[in-house]
Amino acid sequence: MTTTLFIQSLLAGLTNGFVYGLIGLGISVIFRGTRVVNAMQGDFALVAGIAACLALDWLGLPIAVGFLGGIIAGALVGWAVELLLIRPTQARGGSEDSLLLVTLGGAFAVSAAALLYFGRDSRSMPGFGGNRSLDVFDAAIRVHAVWLIAIAIVVVVALRLFYQRTPLGQSILAASIDPEGAATIGINVPRMRTLTFMLGGAVGGVAGVLVSPLITIHYEMGLLLTLKGFTAAIVGGLGNPFGAIMGGLLLGLVEAMAIVFVSSGYKDVIAMSLLILIMIAMPNGLLGRRGRVGG
Template structure:
């Protein structure tokens, strides 16, 4: 570990600035991929059901808490706890669709009621986490070892490399899922034209349930990936949802790939704001720039075609 200790006083100021910039850029990419995973899950649900899911961040909290309980409370193997954490997000997503969304669709509920519903469910989950697990924050062990690496003068923890790699694989895998698999194509058809899809034998209701399961699993995966870096507690779900919404809207709310790009842009802007100004103003600067971007490009970063892409 001593080989990574750097004597800052002996280094030129320009080298220090390069190192600071590289470290900030890496942090921005890491945070951006976290926002991207939340945004991808949110976009996947909206793409398949037209439901704006304002509780997407709570999937992350539930997934992370399940892994913490199974790993530290019951001594389960890490890989099995992670698998169960992902499944918990999928099961929660299916429950919400069956218990609430399906009933509201059957009764022709207005669009804004879905937003209010998911806000209420998100607050209820947050309150349940506070009641059962308290205000304590929870951390998970990092994936792999605890090694540190130097990349472009920035110190990188091994788990961050895992996070970046898994996030990229999930994004590419989701794109291929929608484009090449039978279930993915049916989910897209059911979301674009429910009546037409039903007329050719597609179970539109089942596809919508699959959509919520997919969004829940992606949200849980995001929570599991960030918990070795950022402590998870009952309050973090709302913060993740807001950043995920920003990422999804920036990239095109019906396009999971666009949400991934939007998350990266959001994370990098946020990191550069911290370097250039102050961490106290990072959200103000970040969202002000996002407003300007959306005014200039109201269809999102990928344009009109990107809003309907997969």
């Protein structure tokens, strides 16, 4: 194996890892704020990718505007899911299992709707920098992939500051830690849960618009992204949104090394097997304990 191939694999693993981490981040944000395991997170990304693609193809909008429209679409889907699926189920005393099944059914519904209205064919979307690439020690990485990594880091930092420094972020945490206590001091708990789903939808939308130029948009991509993101969230500690990024990077790098040293056909098997061993050694995830401290 050459050094160039190794570096190329590392770059691909980092890029994929940040995508998985963003999906896992959205899952963890929603779980932390509502205690709901959302099986639709990848479909938020799917809707965002489709919305951005349509904005660019049909309306001819600039890439940045189209991407912003996709992120807004993801947030709106999150709002609709909480209002139309989660809230009625909770009002009828639905269990955590019921909420998981509701979101799983919603994921299949979104995929079916994408197949019906968007079609079976895959579609590509331009990214920042077009198809231009940068050389990194003789390895190549697309300019858009660099943008993806940079924007993902900004999202993580901004989300941490949002929870720690803003009254709204602190209200969301208070509503998730002690709903009854939060209500007694005037916090609108249902509204905080809706905002949590919108925030998770927006994070999924960021992942969707960033990954769409690197892979083709397909009606089945939502389920695959959900599985990868869920793995990242579990490994990082489901209650800790920021651990999801670490879990995603670990997953992406393990996949990349599996392709180099074994075979691309076994990358998922090797990655999942190693991550199972990690979970046996650390059942709460890499940062699970830290995620529980302070909510």
